[in-house]
Amino acid sequence: MDDSNHIERKLSAQPVPITVEARAHGWRVDHYLARLYPNYSRALFQKAIEQQAVLVNGLAVKASRRLRVNDVLSVRLPEAADQSLPPENLPLEIIYEDAALVVINKAAGMITHPGKANYGGTLASALQFHFNTLSDVAGKLRPGIVHRLDRDTSGIIVVAKDNQVHHALSRQFERREVTKEYRAIVWGVVDRDRDQIQTYMRVNPKRREAMMVCEAGGTARQAVTRFEVLERFYDFTYLRFLPRTGRTHQLRVHARHLGHPIVADRLYGGRAALTREYLAGRKDPRGLRAQALDEMNPADVLIRRQALHAYRLEIRHPATGEPMKFVAPLPADMENTLSVLRNLATPNML
Numbered sequence: 001m002d003d004s005n006h007i008e009r010k011l012s013a014q015p016v017p018i019t020v021e022a023r024a025h026g027w028r029v030d031h032y033l034a035r036l037y038p039n040y041s042r043a044l045f046q047k048a049i050e051q052q053a054v055l056v057n058g059l060a061v062k063a064s065r066r067l068r069v070n071d072v073l074s075v076r077l078p079e080a081a082d083q084s085l086p087p088e089n090l091p092l093e094i095i096y097e098d099a100a101l102v103v104i105n106k107a108a109g110m111i112t113h114p115g116k117a118n119y120g121g122t123l124a125s126a127l128q129f130h131f132n133t134l135s136d137v138a139g140k141l142r143p144g145i146v147h148r149l150d151r152d153t154s155g156i157i158v159v160a161k162d163n164q165v166h167h168a169l170s171r172q173f174e175r176r177e178v179t180k181e182y183r184a185i186v187w188g189v190v191d192r193d194r195d196q197i198q199t200y201m202r203v204n205p206k207r208r209e210a211m212m213v214c215e216a217g218g219t220a221r222q223a224v225t226r227f228e229v230l231e232r233f234y235d236f237t238y239l240r241f242l243p244r245t246g247r248t249h250q251l252r253v254h255a256r257h258l259g260h261p262i263v264a265d266r267l268y269g270g271r272a273a274l275t276r277e278y279l280a281g282r283k284d285p286r287g288l289r290a291q292a293l294d295e296m297n298p299a300d301v302l303i304r305r306q307a308l309h310a311y312r313l314e315i316r317h318p319a320t321g322e323p324m325k326f327v328a329p330l331p332a333d334m335e336n337t338l339s340v341l342r343n344l345a346t347p348n349m350l
Contacts, residue, residue, distance in 0.1 A: 015055075016137075016167065018073040021174050029054060030063040033075065036170070037138060040077070048076065077137075085141050087129035088120065095156070095326050100319050101169070102131065102144070102159040105328040108305050112148040112157070114141050127159060134159065135166035147173055150249065155182070155310025156328045160318075168318035173246065181312035182241040182251055183230075183330060185303075185337060186260040187270060190237040194228040197254045201247050210267055211249045213257050223247045225254045233341040236263070240311075251308060263337070265306035273304040274337060279344065302337045309334055 024032050030049060034042040045054070045063070052060040053076040056067070093105040106112070106123055113124040127134055127144050134144035137160075144159040146169045160166035172178050200220035204212040214220050224244035231238040237260060241251050255262045261270040273293055277300060293304055314325045330338075 015074040015076050016163075018075060018167075019171075020067045020069060020071040020073065021171075022069050023174070024067055025069045027067050028063065029056065029061055029065045029067060029073070032067055033073075036174075037077070040139065085114065085124055085128055085143065088122075088125035089129050090121065090126035092123075092126050092130055093328075095328060096324075100161055100165045100317070102127075102161065103313070103326045104157045104159060106149055106154060106157050106310075108152050108154040108331060108333070111151045113145055123157065131159075131161065133161050135161065135163045137163050137166040137170075146170055147246070149310055150252075150306070150308075152305035153308045153310060154328075154331045154334075156313045156326055157310070158313065158315065158326075165318045169315065172315055172318075176244065177316070179312070179314035180243055180246075180310065182243070183309045183311045183334070184239045184241055184251065184255065185263045185307035185334065185341075186237050186239055186255050186258075187263060188235060188237065188260045189232050190227075190229055190239065190258070190260055192229070194226070197223075197225045197227065197258060199223055199254070199257060201250065201253060211247070211253050213253060221245075221247055223250050223254065225251060227254075227258075231338075231342075234344050236341055238338060238341075252306060263307040264303050265308070270306060274302045274307075276300045276302065276340070279340065302340055303333045305333070307334055307337060 018036070020032070027035075030042050030045045033045045033054070034040065048054055049061065049063045054061065055074040056065060056071055058072075058074070090110075093107070094102060095105050096103040104123070110126075111122045114122055124141060124143055124145060131144070136143060138145060144161065144166070146158055146160050146166055149155060149157055158169060160169055199213045199222075200216045201211050201223045202214050202218070202220045204210040216222075222245060226242040226244065228240045228242075229237055230240055243250055247253075249268070252262055252265055252268045255265075256268045261268050263270050264273050266272050275296070293301055309330055310328065311330070312325065312327050314323065316322065317324050
């Protein structure tokens, strides 16, 4: 059995309609589909295109066909060769639920979906346990998941219960029709009350798990973040981030680019943790290892993951079009850190 026949038998019966948004103008068809559906490989889409399972404006195309704004794609999705995801009875904080969607306040430390080195304990596994129906647009390993948060970023994630809802929500994210607000504690005193950071970003070739600011061109993608200062403390600032784009690690990279990395963001220069010892002037946590932090009194470690929280999300309901606003209160570690910073001037408080 050759690959073409294999792909042909595994195409969905119903085509998915997709209208190309402005940001994808000039992209190859196969590249665009692989970005929309990251659980499927580009090679798999190329084979589906060869089988004429992907049409552009009703016509068969080559994988190299360049897209234009408002082109209409009709896509019969290939089944991804991934495993079934076992459900896990993990606690979830549900902010909102109806017949179409669920809004979760994800805890820090929970991975959104399985990766190469992390298969268990994910949000995806927990969703499988708690809900009977979820969309499978992104594949079996990402049930219902429309967007993601980094493992150590807490806060709001919206989950789709069926494929129609998933597509409607994805379009809102792709067209930048959603409002996202994050809260962060960063090192240093930010001098401006508000500003906008606009850069290009790409994968850091010297450190593949990290992203970096770069010049335009090649694989670089534009990233735009607005920020506002909420509070200033001695050597720290509490910020509101309002991202206009949704690049991988965007806020963490932009905080570093600003010269004020997010507290306890080990990957981007925010040190390993924020401790009472550091605030008392006794020990810089820059070189602390996880084992050393584990051995400390938990009350002395204020926060040991990036101090970044997805605080607010505004969308339109995918079925009714009604505006919806969701807020996830700050988690205890960030609240406690802010409380300590607010009281730094109080004698003997450390």
